[in-house]
Amino acid sequence: AEVFAKACARAGLFVFSNIEYHSNISGKHAYYRVRVNQKPINSPIDGVDLFLALDRESLFGDVDSPYPTHRGHIGQVTPDGGVIYDAELGVDDGEFGRDDIRLFPVPYGEILKAGLSRGGVDYEPRRHDIMRNMVSVAASFALLGVNMDEIVHVLQERLGEHRQHLVDMNERVLEATSDYVHERYGDDFPVHLRGIDSRANPMLIRGADASALGKLHAGCSFQSYYPIAPATEESEVLISLQSEYPIVVLQGEDEIACINMSIGAAHAGARASTATSGPGFSLMAEGLGFASITEAPGLVLTVYQRGGPSTGLPTRQSQGDLRFAVHPGHSEFPHVVLAPGDVQETLSLTFKAFNYADRYQLPVIVMMDRFLANSFWTVDELSFEGLQVDRGEFYQPNGRESYKRHQVTESGVSPRSVPGQPGGQFVTTSDEHNEYGKISEGIPNRHAQVEKRMRKLAQVERDAPVEDRWELHGTEDADVTVVAWGSTKGAILDAHHVVEREGISVNYLQIRMLRPFPADAVATILEKAKMPVLLEDNFEGQLGRLIAEETGIKIDRMLLKYSGRPFSQNEVETGLIQAARGGPERIVLSTEKSGV
Amino acid sequence: AEVFAKACARAGLFVFSNIEYHSNISGKHAYYRVRVNQKPINSPIDGVDLFLALDRESLFGDVDSPYPTHRGHIGQVTPDGGVIYDAELGVDDGEFGRDDIRLFPVPYGEILKAGLSRGGVDYEPRRHDIMRNMVSVAASFALLGVNMDEIVHVLQERLGEHRQHLVDMNERVLEATSDYVHERYGDDFPVHLRGIDSRANPMLIRGADASALGKLHAGCSFQSYYPIAPATEESEVLISLQSEYPIVVLQGEDEIACINMSIGAAHAGARASTATSGPGFSLMAEGLGFASITEAPGLVLTVYQRGGPSTGLPTRQSQGDLRFAVHPGHSEFPHVVLAPGDVQETLSLTFKAFNYADRYQLPVIVMMDRFLANSFWTVDELSFEGLQVDRGEFYQPNGRESYKRHQVTESGVSPRSVPGQPGGQFVTTSDEHNEYGKISEGIPNRHAQVEKRMRKLAQVERDAPVEDRWELHGTEDADVTVVAWGSTKGAILDAHHVVEREGISVNYLQIRMLRPFPADAVATILEKAKMPVLLEDNFEGQLGRLIAEETGIKIDRMLLKYSGRPFSQNEVETGLIQAARGGPERIVLSTEKSGV
Amino acid sequence: MAIATEVSPADFRTDIHPDWCPGCGDFGILNAIRQALAELNIQPHDVLTVSGIGCSGKTPHYIKSYGLHTLHGRSLPVATGAKLANSELTVLAMGGDGDGYGIGAGHFVNAGRRNLDLTYIVFNNGVYGLTKGQSSPTLRRGDQTRSMKEPSIQDNINPIAIAIAAGYTFVARGYAMDVKSMKAILIKAIQHRGTAIIDVLQPCPVYNDLQTAEFYAGRDLATAIPRVYKLEDEGFDPYVHDPDDGDEIIAKKVAATARSFEWGDRIPIGIFYGVDLPTLGDGFAAHRPDAPTTSIHKQAQPGQDVTSVLGRFR
Amino acid sequence: MAIATEVSPADFRTDIHPDWCPGCGDFGILNAIRQALAELNIQPHDVLTVSGIGCSGKTPHYIKSYGLHTLHGRSLPVATGAKLANSELTVLAMGGDGDGYGIGAGHFVNAGRRNLDLTYIVFNNGVYGLTKGQSSPTLRRGDQTRSMKEPSIQDNINPIAIAIAAGYTFVARGYAMDVKSMKAILIKAIQHRGTAIIDVLQPCPVYNDLQTAEFYAGRDLATAIPRVYKLEDEGFDPYVHDPDDGDEIIAKKVAATARSFEWGDRIPIGIFYGVDLPTLGDGFAAHRPDAPTTSIHKQAQPGQDVTSVLGRFR
């Protein structure tokens, strides 16, 4: 399916693709969803025009297992849509229970064997069965009238020259499939894909890639990580770039080690970072407070939210960690929380996160999620415009006075010294300390240090440009104001047009900086809004609670989802229309139609 | 000073006593504060009527150190108050800078030697210098006209029969001191303590003791702990009771081990618990989510708040962990948070915490703090009335169907089975699971389990008696409504009378259950309140933020303290009067007069 | 508390099939556990399995007994609390090598000191299976498995030697593909009064293409002799015969440590070290010598009277 | 990067006096550190000390260099990150035995694998000093110190043997009251390329009334002979001479382990084990063989161009 998506992108189409899979290595149901369009698209949709099934479970679910969990994808196929499946499964047409869809049984094994023998290879189940996938993709290309060459190109790149024999083998299989489908089904399928030839070679890129790029562009030279879905990918990208860029990527023994390693690196002079998801995030609680009280400069933590609580749904979507992120440890300390909404914002806000972390010497958390991390979007170009480096103030020893690492200043920021600098020695501590970093329990100093640290938050509020904090998409005035954060952006933007066609005008308040919270701006907008509707991938409506905490405004209407799956465009449409037409205040989305 | 407090209590006086000390084993400034009265008292006051100083720093501070932190306690002495200090320090009267106080220099060493020689013992500095303390206490008793016998009794109990020689030695020192003071100062000091003879032998008890008692009374049979100020004391009390009661107290290798050991014990059938403070609490974030998703029954976590952030001020007061306690880990899960206000409430709410934990099978956090934990109050009797055991529903195997550990029910509670019970086998997991506890990633089940778990919170709200959730002390209608939680209760109640004497009527909304939050009741009261004033020992006004989140009501007026010291009665008085008379919205308390 | 009915391995089967990959060593360990429990005639309801997170961590779902599938790295503390509270249970803690020697290493070391009566089984496959094959702490310097971009630049830890140095009173190594000997070791471990640890060499055919079943069988060697050999076949005596003899303890520990460093063409399995010492349970029981021997959670009575304690505070 | 001025121990003094108790072994360790750094002629600004929480954790406040007084148990990870980012620094990690072998045991074990070039000093006093004397993981079964209600019912861990089994390439034990030998060990440890660990026997006169200076000096013995003796005085050779010789490595490890179990009337101090192996820094440096050898934080340029990477995604 990645090959399919890539090939479509190459053909000049806009592509969105994501995968759903179990927290398991082999044998449990997984599926890709690829959406292609001639216009830009940013989210999945529920309806499936062409369904490629590899096994029975994909079709009809696991109803025969002792603990059934789903009923397959057949229900998602749109009227007039098609199903390509393995003719050798022996499925009876009646089993589909639908007469409004087109069935394209294809004998995967037979074609595979035929293709292989064209290439002069003997079929061996254990080695070649993985290529059944390719038969199915090729069949879809044949039906959709796409040139098979794109697939071959993509395979060629992936496998590289020294595995040209594999490419050739695949090519034979593609041909065999194509021949079979054309002969058997001709032009039976109504949908044909036509790319935009003029479109320059677009990127197919994930949030995890953009985050890695943002870190690298910011000059991050230390990343620690402990394997965990869905955060590992970002570190893997960085590992693969270690030979080109000056960055050390270290697998720690746990997340406590990771956050503390990064804090050490930050204090030692690096822009440093780590990435994790819920369980690891919980283990970093103590470290974040430590980073904040010692004013570690340049520390960024990227959190890839996934289904919780606890281990929860490791490979599934959620926006469940917001309230924890805003208050991620005991006691009170300043930190910044940012939430990008798409790939471009991931790049930009990740880059800027290091500026905040350096300039204000506090930890910055970037809130990603499983959906944003692992889905693929087509992007023509990523913009690096306006990404200016700001490392904050440095201390220059003057030989006269000794250095105050935690000097009390109006902004709360104390110029820093990088270890190794003669004359800039300091000690700092997780205990309350005085300006010199020495342990101090006296009262006047305690006040000064608490207040100084917390002043940095107010300073961020004053300094941060609006675009880092929030954005009101659409007109000032609308029937419905969607209030949301993070990766729901794509679905909201995609749905927006459709809802407007229903005569409901929609605007969308996207909040990007969750701490310090843009309370005044949000309050002003909400006070004017006719019908604010919260939209979040969690149970509690956490942004809503944060808004209430910060502004005293409670948003009663909310569209929530907590099934562990991302919002589709359709769900947002349905939800918004329902809300606008006076549906229940709390609408929970997730239908069998939206995936399994 | 503990001896002093105890002796006063024995004499029939009401006593409040607390200690302030550094996070250090020896050599840094520490002091006790003992308040005695013929009427019940619940908090410290700022003014010192009689000041017993052991060294120069206590008198004048550490002004000569490279990083001075305080200027001693001399400024706290009330006009006409007295100072007992070591004549051998060579302090010049002029150094006190005050002519409104009475000075009682006493040659500690000389008297000590005299006392020892009366007992036929040779003075050895290393062995006996610790008794200088006793000279100072004895001197105060002599000045205050209290019978020295009480001290002797207390010492006798502490040291036990087999150390009678030590008691005798101390008794000689007391006599020598008494003789000296009577001879030298006669009746010079105006204050004389008179006990209430009719008062039955009262207890002098700390919150840590009451918490241990509550746990024991609840039948807690497993307590894990990792040493940390100010939580260790509770575990030490329980350790000392291991030979009398069936309870295992285990020192874990860290707080992650502790919470997980207790979770294991809870699942295995025990009422189980652990106690920690901020840094350890942060390390328990992941464990709490695990306890909640697996519905561990009977797990109680006692958090002893201390100055933060990070290691912070390990031995100092704070109410800084509220917001973290309400949302103490990634994602969303149900748990209960309780906050007792005094010793009696500590006993009762700790006991009840196990009922909530057992009945709803969720973790319960009891929020204590350094002040409540380690201060001593006199209490005539602790009440055990109304403390009924409720262990919740148990599953009885019926041999017909297999057991659903996470059965979906209306209340959200699933009857439990204790390991060892034939026919009640189950497995449960930190992964999302189905009713049987098997891993499940399907959507309908996901909805059912998330909702079931969260329904338990609503059920707690329905079931919990008002007195567990909040209390409005005083009249319905008042000029000022103090809104507070936890250990500030004593100071508020003590201050209340004084403020009313200024013509300002005061009532006091004490919130005891922070999650689930009594939003409706609080909203109703606040909407009626003429001037709500938040009072908290933290920087952010965390209860205020929680109230805004839950009710949409922002309380703008607040009295805050974050110096690491507890509120004194005076501070509350001053603060409330200032607030009532239209002072600034945010009043931060902590003066040199209130301690160092 | 075993009731007098004959228990068979099938009694520990559940209705779901393990979701491990074909050829995974975990199947062998699972079977050995079921067989050992049956052979010891322990009733399913008297068993508590406690696992961490990983492929290995799913094992309790496949054993019909009481089971806690806990957090990544926390099987030992959870098992410790459970056993102390409910001492009548047979407690088996288990998890992966990442789980136990990586994130859980602090518990691994400190559990060695306690000698609580439980068995800890480590599924040692050299990789982080469930997160797709990153190196685990037992992977050796220079090794490069399928999903690694480069050979490991870190040394491996030696879990057997660490266990001995940490105080474990029963230390063994099993091999997942040899169910019979694995079962025999398990039986001895469960019977041992005190904390037993079994490090199990467990092929992960998907991610670890170095320490495979073929490797352990020595099929890559010039003459195919199994690398894995049994300590007992060489007459190795792991047991301390006089626990009061400090010198014997040290001698046995050193001998076991020496064996534990063997690797390469010859890899020992079996029992490395065993000694009988008082358990943590014994230590706690000594506080109330006249108390019943039932689990402490049964002895404690919610609502029990504590007024007699109040005297202390007067 | 040492500049050519003569450094003296006094250059590492700060303006505050340690707040340790009189007679505390920490004073000796502090002095040894200052002296060792001076003798190695390392400039104060090229030193980074990283400590945990405890009495011992306060040490960086008393050394005039860069210093991070971190969290309880986390000195090793913080030091690891700092050294990797800023490889030009001489990094000394340090902390208590509770800090390192209790809450920090997971890091203690896993840092052994990495062989990053830093020195880790453990102040081993058998107790949790700063929290008033609870037992630490090195306290032995049956020991009852002043603040304990009963003798320990847990075994001690053997940190030297664990360090060897975990892969540390330099393993030593010091004695806090013997500043001279402590300094000598420290110098070798700092000079060692790779991770060096020094477990230091440190009397805590306030809470540990068993392992006192008198005890180590053997003043309680029938004939007062110091218990502490130097390995080198017995001709013990801790060093692996051919790091490519796997057998020699094992032999040295086993010999060191055997010595590490000695306790009672004779307690060895000195260097137990040493081997030269590639460091973690070497491993990372190999990714970009032509890169400069300066600290990586200096090599990375905030704002550096990454557009060349974009091609991957097309």
Ligand SMILES: Cc1ncc(C[n+]2csc(CCOP(=O)(O)OP(=O)(O)O)c2C)c(N)n1
């Ligand atoms: C705190 C935390 N960090 C990371 C993870 C992600 N994770 C799941 S399994 C696993 C490691 C699995 O390796 P191992 O313990 O060796 O077990 P195996 O799968 O090899 O049996 C990790 C890191 C997690 N669940 N929790």
Ligand SMILES: Cc1ncc(C[n+]2csc(CCOP(=O)(O)OP(=O)(O)O)c2C)c(N)n1
């Ligand atoms: C997470 C956490 N848990 C507990 C503590 C409390 N604490 C402070 S020092 C200390 C132990 C000190 O013992 P050790 O590490 O041996 O150092 P020593 O004082 O003996 O030098 C503990 C448990 C803490 N600061 N942080």
Ligand code: SF4
């Ligand atoms: S990934 Fe490896 S350890 Fe996990 S189930 Fe598959 S073979 Fe077994």
Ligand code: SF4
């Ligand atoms: S308590 Fe012990 S370790 Fe801490 S300073 Fe005092 S003597 Fe040293």
Ligand SMILES: [Mg+2]
């Ligand atoms: Mg593994």
Ligand SMILES: [Mg+2]
């Ligand atoms: Mg110690």
